[in-house]
Amino acid sequence: GYRRVTIDDVASRAGIGKGTVYLHWKTREALFWAVLQREALRLFDRLVAELGREPTLALPHRLMRVIFLEGVRRPLVRALLLADAAVLGNLAQDESVRAAQQDLAENPDYLQMLADEGILRPELSGVTAQHILASVARGFSNADELGEDDGLPLEARADLLAYVLRRSLENDTPPDSADLAKLNARVTAMFQAMADGHREQLQRAY
Template identity: 45%
Template sequence: MSDHSERAREPLQRAERAVRILDVAADLLARHGYRRVTMDDVAAQAGIGKGTVYLHWKTREQLFGAVFARELLRATDDLQQAIEQDPRTCLLHNFARAYYLAIVDRPLLRGLLLGDPHLLGKLTDSPDAARNDRHTAMAHDYLALLAEHGLLRDDLSMGEIAYAYQATFEGFLRAEGPTSTGGPEQHAELLARTVRRAFENEETPDLPLHALATATATLLGDLIDADRAASHLP
């Protein structure tokens, strides 16, 4: 192979190696938690030298932060795709169902959103404030879209709906577990019914949802782009 071809492959090889490191780190974190996983563990499991890991991430916190950022990106992407496939997903109760299912089978992401100290370790004390601000702004813009289309109850303020919806969603996530009755699909459906009765108009306006779905998918796409740019993921 020529020197030119070898140099051309270097970025691809670097990206593939980074993905491998993230996959290994995610697996170790899910099994052992933050405090019990070292860079040595990640390197050994990935079959590379520890110095190679440091070529990609300078600290353990940066590496594990990238793992959680990737999980969040994947779930947000799943949600965007669900809306693109079925415009009705843009309605709040369907949105809640789709996002719940995107999270519940990702234990690392569930731990991130619920602030699990076993999984997060030091990251609990240093949350990504910029990312949190982006997600809060997106949620506000999404609820504003729904309100403009007459899809939310009007006897609660936007702030009240945002707070109560978040508390409801997180409550369902916290309750999910091996001892809970039913399964994720049933719980997601129950969440959807709860959200619909609590926060949406009793009579949903008869309106075409294509424009609203497109606007919602665009909000999610912008959020994905911003998160990906900030995380420097491969």
């Protein structure tokens, strides 16, 4: 966690002097944010690659299933999803971290894309859809922290998340191939822009 890790710890584990760390990152916050960005970048790159292989991944039930599984496998991605202060410390309240969290779990641009292509349920507004998406995603990701171990395998939990989001957010009529292709292109471009932004910031740090 952020509170317990010092620059001395990082330098010692890396086998370098503390001054070398400070050549790149002037504060512990800057170093920790770079680590979070690296994890977010890896996720965004993976999503872009998978969207290129599978158009239906642009649908919320498919997309959030992948993000949920990545959150389990990548503790820092999970910490971003939950704004986990135990892991993130003061960064949990940072505007940059909040923006990254929104990118992952409740992106209003993404929800507008769903509405534009006729995929979002017509009775839902952007605000209500955003609330559903964020609440469901966090609830599934936070179940372990709440002691809700029901013995379900990880893949079964991911399938349940997909089921809930498909029934609550997506139109009953599946999108046609043209609408799905347009959504996929827009979602791919969105994640590519996110990846490029994080990559540029990380390159400047080095």
